[in-house]
Amino acid sequence: MALADYINNKPVIETNRLIIRKMVSSDIPVLREWMPDKSIYTYWGKGPSKAERNPELLFEKEEKPTKSFHLGIAEKNSGKVVGDIWVYLIENDRMAQIAIRLSKDIHGKGYGTESLSAMTSFCFDHTELQRLWTEVDVRNIASCRMLEKCGYTKEGLIRQGKMVNTWCDYYIYGILSTDKRA
Numbered sequence: 339m340a341l342a343d344y345i346n347n348k349p350v351i352e353t354n355r356l357i358i359r360k361m362v363s364s365d366i367p368v369l370r371e372w373m374p375d376k377s378i379y380t381y382w383g384k385g386p387s388k389a390e391r392n393p394e395l396l397f398e399k400e401e402k403p404t405k406s407f408h409l410g411i412a413e414k415n416s417g418k419v420v421g422d423i424w425v426y427l428i429e430n431d432r433m434a435q436i437a438i439r440l441s442k443d444i445h446g447k448g449y450g451t452e453s454l455s456a457m458t459s460f461c462f463d464h465t466e467l468q469r470l471w472t473e474v475d476v477r478n479i480a481s482c483r484m485l486e487k488c489g490y491t492k493e494g495l496i497r498q499g500k501m502v503n504t505w506c507d508y509y510i511y512g513i514l515s516t517d518k519r520a
């Protein structure tokens with residue numbers, strides 16, 4: 339299927355332990371447990387928004403069809419949505435940015451690597467996207483390591499390019515559809 343085919347029909351991506359899927363209003367109680375947690379926003383570039391502090395607001399308006407993917411990451415065992423992942427700012431159906439965050443409770447269990455790797459493969463195997471990239475605060479060791487494990491290349495360093503309380507340095511990481519993946 340092409341990227342355009344997913345506008346109204348968001349994908350469901352399954353891994354060993356996780357299901358990456360559209361979030362629904364029945365996920366609200368679980369989202370309330372972790373989405374407002376300020377500690378996951380340390381390197382995010384901004385703190386939790388009003389909707390992230392009150393996840394019910396995410397479902398108030400009917401979602402407009404968009405080519406970007408914003409999906410929940412649910413544990414198969416518990417069914418709980420423990421994180422979310424975006425593919426956004428898609429340019430010419432060819433390249434896009436990617437971002438992921440997970441509940442603090444489940445950091446370090448390999449879920450980040452598992453879901454980023456699956457989403458990356460989905461984009462390259464099932465859509466026209468040829469390049470995915472992201473910006474990562476240089477202090478965000480877990481994110482850098484996760485990206486490298488998924489086959490992303492550290493392409494550059496932007497010095498004092500982002501304001502997170504103070505001016506911060508960040509890396510650009512990118513992967514092409516032709517690159518070796520994890």
Ligand SMILES: CC(C)(COP(=O)(O)OP(=O)(O)OC[C@H]1O[C@@H](n2cnc3c(N)ncnc32)[C@H](O)[C@@H]1OP(=O)(O)O)[C@@H](O)C(=O)NCCC(=O)NCCS
Pocket residue numbers: 378379381382437438439440441444445446447448449450451452472473474475478479480481483484487
């Ligand atoms: C970035 C994030 C998604 C990583 O998810 P995760 O499930 O904890 O990561 P994984 O368990 O897959 O670990 C990936 C690697 O990072 C390492 N790592 C994880 N947390 C770490 C930490 N706090 N310090 C150093 N290394 C760490 C792991 O050991 C693993 O490397 P290894 O296999 O060589 O041991 C998660 O930390 C997060 O949600 N952070 C807050 C939001 C955020 O910053 N998102 C990224 C924005 S670019």
